[in-house]
Amino acid sequence: MGAALLAIPTETPAPPQQKIVIESPTRGAVVSSPLRLAGSVALTPMDKTLRYRITDAFGDVIGDGAMDVQGIPGEAGVFSATITHAMWPPGPLRIEVAAADGAAEQTAQIPMLTVNLPQGVSLAINGVAAKLRAETVPRKPNVRFPIDWNGWPRHLRLLFDEDQPGGGFDPRQRQILILPLQDYQRLFRGAEAESFGQAIRAFQALLAERPAQLKQDPLLLPASDLSQAMRAQVRYLEFNGGSGVRFLTHLTQELRPLTASSLIYTFQGLTHDGRYYIAAYLPVTTTALPAAPAEITQTERDEFKRDYFAYAEGIAQKLDAQPKSFTPALAAIDAMIASLRIDGDVLSGKPLSADAPIGWATELLNIRSGPSTRFRIIGQLDPGEQVELFTRNADASWLRIRSESGVVGWVSRDYVDTAFDIRQLPIQP
Numbered sequence: 001m002g003a004a005l006l007a008i009p010t011e012t013p014a015p016p017q018q019k020i021v022i023e024s025p026t027r028g029a030v031v032s033s034p035l036r037l038a039g040s041v042a043l044t045p046m047d048k049t050l051r052y053r054i055t056d057a058f059g060d061v062i063g064d065g066a067m068d069v070q071g072i073p074g075e076a077g078v079f080s081a082t083i084t085h086a087m088w089p090p091g092p093l094r095i096e097v098a099a100a101d102g103a104a105e106q107t108a109q110i111p112m113l114t115v116n117l118p119q120g121v122s123l124a125i126n127g128v129a130a131k132l133r134a135e136t137v138p139r140k141p142n143v144r145f146p147i148d149w150n151g152w153p154r155h156l157r158l159l160f161d162e163d164q165p166g167g168g169f170d171p172r173q174r175q176i177l178i179l180p181l182q183d184y185q186r187l188f189r190g191a192e193a194e195s196f197g198q199a200i201r202a203f204q205a206l207l208a209e210r211p212a213q214l215k216q217d218p219l220l221l222p223a224s225d226l227s228q229a230m231r232a233q234v235r236y237l238e239f240n241g242g243s244g245v246r247f248l249t250h251l252t253q254e255l256r257p258l259t260a261s262s263l264i265y266t267f268q269g270l271t272h273d274g275r276y277y278i279a280a281y282l283p284v285t286t287t288a289l290p291a292a293p294a295e296i297t298q299t300e301r302d303e304f305k306r307d308y309f310a311y312a313e314g315i316a317q318k319l320d321a322q323p324k325s326f327t328p329a330l331a332a333i334d335a336m337i338a339s340l341r342i343d344g345d346v347l348s349g350k351p352l353s354a355d356a357p358i359g360w361a362t363e364l365l366n367i368r369s370g371p372s373t374r375f376r377i378i379g380q381l382d383p384g385e386q387v388e389l390f391t392r393n394a395d396a397s398w399l400r401i402r403s404e405s406g407v408v409g410w411v412s413r414d415y416v417d418t419a420f421d422i423r424q425l426p427i428q429p
């Protein structure tokens with residue numbers, strides 16, 4: 001009888017295990033957008049692709065997509081990609097990288113992007129822009145045509161990224177204006193001054209009462225020839241040293257159906273000391289409305305033609321029901337407005353004294369270095385431009401003034417209107 005064969009147990013080798021390592025960004029790193037997402041895999045996937053997903057502190061996805069892996073399928077590989085993600089809200093985020101047979105995650109931080117401008121203004125621009133700059137807008141005299149209050153005072157305009165607005169004012173462009181209110185009021189006289197004062201007082205009453213619905217068109221400054229077709233998403237906001245109201249509107253000169261890109265976010269506010277009026281205008285888009293006119297349904301077109309006001313009210317209700325349908329996110333713009341801080345005088349140059357005698361140029365007027373046309377011209381005044389009155393010559397035919405831009409010199413009395421008795425000015429030889 002033959003000898004029995006001894007069975008020798010054998011082990012089936014375990015299949016290779018996937019392992020993903022995220023090397024950049026490092027754990028807890030402060031990241032911007034775009035960020036570099038890099039690392040390694042123990043096994044390169046057959047399709048040489050990984051998926052990534054970035055979520056914010058609330059679990060909302062702020063970035064996702066695919067990225068390539070460099071390596072031979074089944075062997076070790078590396079990945080590196082430049083990833084764009086939303087920069088709102090500031091705070092922790094989680095980065096996940098996954099293959100079919102494994103995943104890894106990393107945590108990082110979105111910083112608060114606060115810009116401190118040399119004009120004494122600071123603003124956090126997360127989720128709205130990557131850059132911020134300021135420019136001084138020259139005074140525009142008020143000429144009462146084609147609309148009332150069409151002038152504006154010398155003021156500061158905040159601009160985002162590489163935006164290049166036109167020479168005039170267009171509320172459909174992205175901008176924040178910081179307008180000296182006292183200088184604004186001085187642009188107007190008579191009935192127009194009273195009308196402007198009433199509008200400011202009515203706006204102050206609105207901010208004090210805070211009605212949930214805006215039954216009348218709220219104040220928008222500077223004035224323009226565009227009408228408010230509707231209002232939605234009304235909310236009152238506080239910022240450092242002031243408060244105001246924000247809402248979405250459609251600004252237009254003609255009636256037409258609204259699309260996803262028709263909307264403007266505007267904030268209108270006042271500092272508590274009454275020194276500055278704040279006007280912010282930012283275009284937003286929404287998934288709640290058709291992306292293009294061709295996508296508007298026939299039912300909506302019929303409603304638009306039948307009763308525009310009912311149509312616009314329906315649009316407002318639709319927008320009110322979908323607060324998260326907007327880009328940029330309304331919460332991000334609100335947070336930016338709430339972060340606004342104004343320290344001191346935002347305008348360069350010495351401001352006009354609050355209690356100084358004041359006059360106005362009645363037409364384009366030369367400023368001269370002395371009290372006669374023999375002296376050289378050192379500047380000019382626009383029609384209606386406000387000046388501070390310092391002194392006069394002996395017969396009061398020339399006045400020494402300071403313009404809003406800070407030029408000090410002499411102008412002819414014949415072209416200056418003032419309620420002040422110029423004989424009370426000191427005589428300067």
